Amino acid sequence: MGDGVTSSVNAPANQADHGAASSSTDSAAQTEFAKAKQSAIAEKPTPTTQERNKESGLAHHGARYAAQTGGTDKKNLGATAIGAGVIDRHPKGRTLAVPNNYDRAKVKAYKERINDPFDRGVGIRSVQPGTRSRTNDIRHRQVNEDMVDNFAASHGGRPPGQQVDHTVELQHIIRPNPAAPGADTVRAKDHRFQDARVNSSQGRQGQLEDQRQIRAGAPEDVPAGGVARVRDLNKITNTQGYRTVARAAGVYATAGGTYAALKGVGEDIREGNFGSAALGTSAYLGGASELGAVANLAITGSQSTLLLNGARVLGAPAAVAGAAVVGVQIGTYLNDHYVNKEGSMDAGAWAEAKTGSRVVGGVAAAGYAIGSAVYHAPEAAVDYAKKTWTVDPSEVDWDRTFKPWKWF
Numbered sequence: 001m002g003d004g005v006t007s008s009v010n011a012p013a014n015q016a017d018h019g020a021a022s023s024s025t026d027s028a029a030q031t032e033f034a035k036a037k038q039s040a041i042a043e044k045p046t047p048t049t050q051e052r053n054k055e056s057g058l059a060h061h062g063a064r065y066a067a068q069t070g071g072t073d074k075k076n077l078g079a080t081a082i083g084a085g086v087i088d089r090h091p092k093g094r095t096l097a098v099p100n101n102y103d104r105a106k107v108k109a110y111k112e113r114i115n116d117p118f119d120r121g122v123g124i125r126s127v128q129p130g131t132r133s134r135t136n137d138i139r140h141r142q143v144n145e146d147m148v149d150n151f152a153a154s155h156g157g158r159p160p161g162q163q164v165d166h167t168v169e170l171q172h173i174i175r176p177n178p179a180a181p182g183a184d185t186v187r188a189k190d191h192r193f194q195d196a197r198v199n200s201s202q203g204r205q206g207q208l209e210d211q212r213q214i215r216a217g218a219p220e221d222v223p224a225g226g227v228a229r230v231r232d233l234n235k236i237t238n239t240q241g242y243r244t245v246a247r248a249a250g251v252y253a254t255a256g257g258t259y260a261a262l263k264g265v266g267e268d269i270r271e272g273n274f275g276s277a278a279l280g281t282s283a284y285l286g287g288a289s290e291l292g293a294v295a296n297l298a299i300t301g302s303q304s305t306l307l308l309n310g311a312r313v314l315g316a317p318a319a320v321a322g323a324a325v326v327g328v329q330i331g332t333y334l335n336d337h338y339v340n341k342e343g344s345m346d347a348g349a350w351a352e353a354k355t356g357s358r359v360v361g362g363v364a365a366a367g368y369a370i371g372s373a374v375y376h377a378p379e380a381a382v383d384y385a386k387k388t389w390t391v392d393p394s395e396v397d398w399d400r401t402f403k404p405w406k407w408f
Contacts, residue, residue, distance in 0.1 A: 286315015
């Protein structure tokens with residue numbers, strides 16, 4: 001790699017020695033190319049009406065199939081995985097209101113559990129039958145007591161004035177529910193030291209807020225769809241309606257991507273593109289499994305971890321391939337239009353001159369190129385939007401607009 005880097009770094013110095021020869025060679029090559037082009041035009045027969053119509057049809061559909069191999073559009077392989085992600089991040093259920101004194105780390109832990117379809121064990125915990133306590137049973141369960149003790153021991157003991165806080169409060173871990181695989185379970189990572197007064201205040205305020213929500217009709221032991229501090233409940237992104245719309249969009253994108261993948265697989269097999277067909281099959285199976293999990297939850301009220309695992313395992317190859325294709329396209333576009341190549345070579349040459357190391361020069365050149373790409377990324381995004389987006393109804397590709405699985 002050192003020799004390849006050095007040739008790039010020393011390019012400016014070599015240009016002076018080879019400039020005249022390169023110019024002469026380029027001029028001769030351009031002349032020969034022009035002659036060959038004119039000869040080809042002269043020898044080319046006049047196309048028939050059928051041929052012209054065929055060429056017109058190919059031109060019309062060329063953009064649609066330009067990035068495809070066979071029937072599977074590799075840019076869109078991750079569409080089903082993206083749709084599934086939207087579904088996961090906008091689950092069904094009410095917004096759990098928590099006190100304003102809950103800190104950011106605490107709210108983040110709640111969101112993690114709510115948005116994890118393999119968990120969803122957050123809501124309002126009911127009172128244990130025959131008692132007046134919501135948390136006595138789960139608090140004194142041996143496995144949970146051991147987790148508290150182990151956490152304290154692993155951190156050198158409990159500091160004075162500190163208590164081991166459950167980041168997700170025990171009163172917000174619901175009892176067993178078929179829609180929540182993680183119900184009635186405490187995560188080992190949801191422990192931390194906290195000032196005893198703050199810990200007590202958060203627990204007490206949480207109880208009062210739970211009572212307020214129960215009086216307003218909130219169900220107990222039902223998975224929450226979101227969480228927000230009381231002061232943030234009115235934000236649109238914290239509302240149940242917003243999550244419903246977003247979840248529907250995720251289902252639509254997943255369904256469309258699944259159908260497109262299946263259609264592409266059929267075309268790939270007919271054309272003998274079996275590698276592309278395999279990736280399309282991955283996208284199809286991943287999407288179908290996710291839709292199956294959604295349907296199962298809606299019909300039976302139970303979350304199928306088998307289907308959820310199938311969506312992730314079977315759809316992983318397509319998601320990785322799709323992300324790689326899009327990533328390469330973005331990187332190529334940035335490199336071709338925005339990376340300062342001359343600055344990169346100058347930086348490499350300067351670093352090599354100062355250190356005498358080709359490796360350091362190469363690293364400096366690569367680092368400058370990466371920094372240049374990152375610096376120009378916002379500008380590139382704006383330019384790309386200007387070139388590809390329009391508000392003129394006559395120019396809008398309505399078919400693509402209403403099919404999110406074709407956006408990538």
